[in-house]
Amino acid sequence: MxxxxxxxxxxxxxxxxxxxxxxxxxxxxxxxxxxxxxxxxxxxxxxxxxxxxxxxxxxxxxxxxxxxxxxxxxxxxxxxxxxxxxxxxxxDKSLSGTHLLCAVGRYQEACSQLQDAGCWNDAATLAASHLHGSDYARVLQRWADYVLRGEHNMWRALILYVAAGALPEALDTLRKSQRPDTAAMFLLACHETYSQALSESEPEDDTSVLALTPTPEQTEKLRFPSKNVADEDLIAVSEVFGQYQQKLVHLCMDAEPTSD
Structure with a gap:
């Protein structure tokens, strides 16, 4: 046929x-x-x-x-x-491309494409609307890296690092910029906030109460809410700040008194 x-x-x-x-x-x-x-x-x-x-x-x-x-x-x-x-x-049609990615639920990749195109605010807005946890933090941290290295704006980068929960990166940025006073204050603020959060957490039984009760050694030790920072780094910040304070004392002692 x-x-x-x-x-x-x-x-x-x-x-x-x-x-x-x-x-x-x-x-x-x-x-x-x-x-x-x-x-x-x-x-x-x-x-x-x-x-x-x-x-x-x-x-x-x-x-x-x-x-x-x-x-x-x-x-x-x-x-x-x-x-x-x-x-x-x-x-140069990145916005149209991200719309397609959003249509299939690929929000992380859409944010990456927006950031590759230099649309950092748009990427952060999209991430805030659809991403959570580490996915959202990853978008903010990449923005912070760009602001620090591309725009050379340390203070704005620090805000983004903290917003992303990247506290070790924020502390490392302060150390590398040779700002021991700011690094020490940042470390102290993290210590106080983290300690307060632990003390306000409600224990379920007596065992957890004993577990949350700090020992004398833990009380003197700085608490940093991250496992990515070694104790040696925290000690180094404290030592550098101590040296910085000593230097300030010597400068003040060597300076001539001023009269009003």
Whole structure:
């Protein structure tokens, strides 16, 4: 029969290799049409995603790739969205790309793309709306790193580090900037806040009361709410601050008295 189902499918399959040998947008569209007709949507999506972002047909091909991928699987749909969004960044369409990522719940990657494009405030706003815990902190900490090294604004970077809960990075920044007085005050503020939080926590039984009751050694030791800071670092800050105080005393003693 002229319209035998198996024969039609076989003829279409035979044409696929010929399309691979042809170049140009028309050949690509015919190739995609054959793949969709044969039900090979995954190969059609892959072919559509190969369209360079500088091409005039990038957006219609990207739209079809995203729609067709949703009919295959969730994983392929998310992959297609990620590829299209990444290509949009290359053509300075980062905002449109992040919208696609948000549509499939990829908020962390959307924030990263916004930050790569220099949209730091937009990334922080998006993170505050949709991310929590370490994911949210990661966005703020990357912003803080940029502010510190790119804008050379230490004080603004410190605010972002603290907001992200990156207290060790904030303390390290103060130490490297040779500000022992500020580092010591920051360390003392963390110690007092952390100690107060521990004392205000309600114990469940007598055992936990004993566990929370500090020993004399713990009372004298500075408490820092992070496991990423070694005791040696805390001691170093205290020692440097002590040396700084001694230097101030000598400067004051050597200075001539002033009269009003």
């Amino acid at each position: 002229a319209f035998n189902q198996e024969q039609l499918w076989f003829n279409a399959s035979e044409r696929i290799p010929w399309h691979d040998k042809l170049d140009g947008e028309d050949a690509l569209q015919k190739h995609v049409h054959e793949l969709v007709s044969l039900g090979n949507l995954e190969a059609a999506v892959s072919l559509l995603l190969s369209t360079p972002p500088e091409g005039s047909n990038f957006y219609p091909n990207a739209l079809r790739a995203v729609v067709l991928s949703s009919a295959v699987s969730q994983s392929l749909h998310e992959l297609a969205v990620k590829v299209v969004a990444a290509n949009m960044v290359r053509t």
